[in-house]
Amino acid sequence: EVQLVESGGGLVQPGRSLKLSCLASGFTFSNYGMNWIRQAPGKGLEWVASISSSSSYIYYADTVKGRFTISRDNAKNTLYLQMTSLRSEDTALYYCARGTPFAYWGQGTLVTVSS
Amino acid sequence: DIQMTQSPSVLSASVGDRVTLNCKASQNINKYLNWYQQKLGEAPKLLIYNTNNLQTGIPSRFSGSGSGTDYTLTISSLQPEDVATYFCFQHNSWPLTFGSGTKLEIK
Numbered sequence: 085e086v087q088l089v090e091s092g093g094g095l096v097q098p099g100r101s102l103k104l105s106c107l108a109s110g111f112t113f114s115n116y117g118m119n120w121i122r123q124a125p126g127k128g129l130e131w132v133a134s135i136s137s138s139s140s141y142i143y144y145a146d147t148v149k150g151r152f153t154i155s156r157d158n159a160k161n162t163l164y165l166q167m168t169s170l171r172s173e174d175t176a177l178y179y180c181a182r183g184t185p186f187a188y189w190g191q192g193t194l195v196t197v198s199s
Numbered sequence: 200d201i202q203m204t205q206s207p208s209v210l211s212a213s214v215g216d217r218v219t220l221n222c223k224a225s226q227n228i229n230k231y232l233n234w235y236q237q238k239l240g241e242a243p244k245l246l247i248y249n250t251n252n253l254q255t256g257i258p259s260r261f262s263g264s265g266s267g268t269d270y271t272l273t274i275s276s277l278q279p280e281d282v283a284t285y286f287c288f289q290h291n292s293w294p295l296t297f298g299s300g301t302k303l304e305i306k
Contacts, residue, residue, distance in 0.1 A: 128286065128297060128298075128299045128300045129235070129237075129243065129286055129288075129297040129300075130297065131288075131294065131295040131296065131297065134295070143293045143294070143295075144294075145294050146200070146294060179242060179243075184290050185233045185245050185248040185249075185254075185288075185290070186233070186235070186243070186245060186288075187245050187248075187254065189242040189243055189244075190242065191242055192242060
């Protein structure tokens with residue numbers, strides 16, 4: 085069974101950093117591109133970043149480019165999102181999702197940016 | 200960037216109705232259009248990929264169609280469990296973009 089479990093969310097002050105993780109199981113992680121998608125409270129979905137299976141290709145939404153870094157460790161079956169210079173508008177539930185299409189999603193980890 | 204516009208934003212229909220949700224792209228997305236269903240408090244679920252391909256395990260009352268800039272999701276006979284918000288999503292070009300969603304309610 086495919087499982088994606090996000091962790092690392094929490095309350096953080098504006099301007100600070102946070103690193104999210106997504107632990108994958110039930111499939112060969114190194115064969116799939118991975119993605120982060122977020123959803124602000126009561127709002128729609130926003131694609132954040134994508135990384136190819138071997139990390140050769142990486143893409144970001146303009147809203148996070150230069151502040152967020154997506155990475156992966158195929159030996160640990162884990163996807164990461166390093167977030168720096170956090171802003172209030174980054175407050176959201178952050179999901180990881182497998183491949184394109186996003187056929188499998190985790191349950192999300194909540195990031196709250198507030199002083 | 201490609202903008203995705205969904206209509207209507209809210210749709211109220213009766214059980215058994217045939218319902219159609221619309222999604223319009225700001226430019227040709229070559230059928231690289233997916234539909235996701237999100238129920239309250241849950242993660243989104245993939246329903247349809249690449250315009251008209253039904254994801255495994257999704258009931259056959261769901262179908263998708265379209266081309267170019269205009270796409271539709273059709274539910275042939277609305278069921279109570281279909282109450283949810285539906286998002287379209289284009290993966291033709293970066294940055295990838297979602298529509299703002301259609302909230303589907305039962306009358």
